[in-house]
Amino acid sequence: MxxxxxxxxxxxxxxxxxxxxxxxxxxxxxxxxxxxxxxxxxxxxxxxxxxxxxxxxxxxEPSTEEKIAKEKKKQEQLKKLEQEKAATLEQETKINELENQKRKMNLEKEVKLKAETEKQIDNEIKQSSSEILLIVSNDDKLFRQDFKLMTNYLADNYSYDSILEAKKIAVNNINKSQYSIEKLKNIKCNLACNNLNEVKAVFIKLYILRIDMLKELIKFADASYGIENIATIPEEKIFRRKVIEYTEYQNKIISFFENIKAERETHE
The missing domain is CATH 1.10.220 (Annexin V; domain 1)
Structure with a gap:
């Protein structure tokens, strides 16, 4: 109990x-x-x-040592990720810098190439214009003398002998004009072809009009054989019309000719 x-x-x-x-x-x-x-x-x-x-x-439950080791490993991983991120950013920065340098170099090359091309065009215009002016100047100086002589022959009351002399001058100058056209066409161009072709076209037309005028003079001379009143034949009127057409065009391009000459002197 x-x-x-x-x-x-x-x-x-x-x-x-x-x-x-x-x-x-x-x-x-x-x-x-x-x-x-x-x-x-x-x-x-x-x-x-x-x-x-x-x-x-x-x-x-992990021990304190394991926790410390785990935390340390975690910190190392974070540090490694940050380093990789920093390395990636640095690499991207370098790539961007390289691309910027490349773009800058390409731009400089384009500017340089453009300047060189413009210089080449100027040199080509200068050289080709000089060739054109040389051809036209030499021909024009000689043709003016022949044209004046031919006009004097035709002013002699249309005697058949004077017309024949004018015809000889016409035949000779037709060949010269055709040769000049070929010389103009053979002037080479690489970069300034558009500009030079326009210039050549202006003077080639002058030679074509000159040839047409001289051919009409030859027709007029052939048709006047045995004709007493030569001034009445149709070929005479056609020839006179061609003379006016040629002279008007020649006067029209004088200013153009002078501009080309002045431009060449500027380049020089």
């Missing part, structure tokens, strides 16, 4: 303190309690499961 009424150790203050300090003593508390066997088994299983759960958590 005294033993049953005696207070158990886990009900005393120091027993409770021990249980708080060492929870594993609950295992003894369950065994020494007044619970029936079935309840003891259930509580022991629950307590054992709890202890096992705590043990597993404790066992699976």
């Amino acid at each position: 005294n033993n049953s009424n005696k207070k158990r150790w886990f009900k005393k203050w120091w027993g409770i303190l021990l249980i708080i300090l060492c929870p594993y003593l609950l295992f003894l508390v369950i065994l020494q309690s007044n619970l029936d066997k079935k309840k003891k088994i259930i509580f022991l299983a629950l307590f054992g499961s709890f202890i096992l759960f705590i043990f597993l958590i404790t066992a699976l």
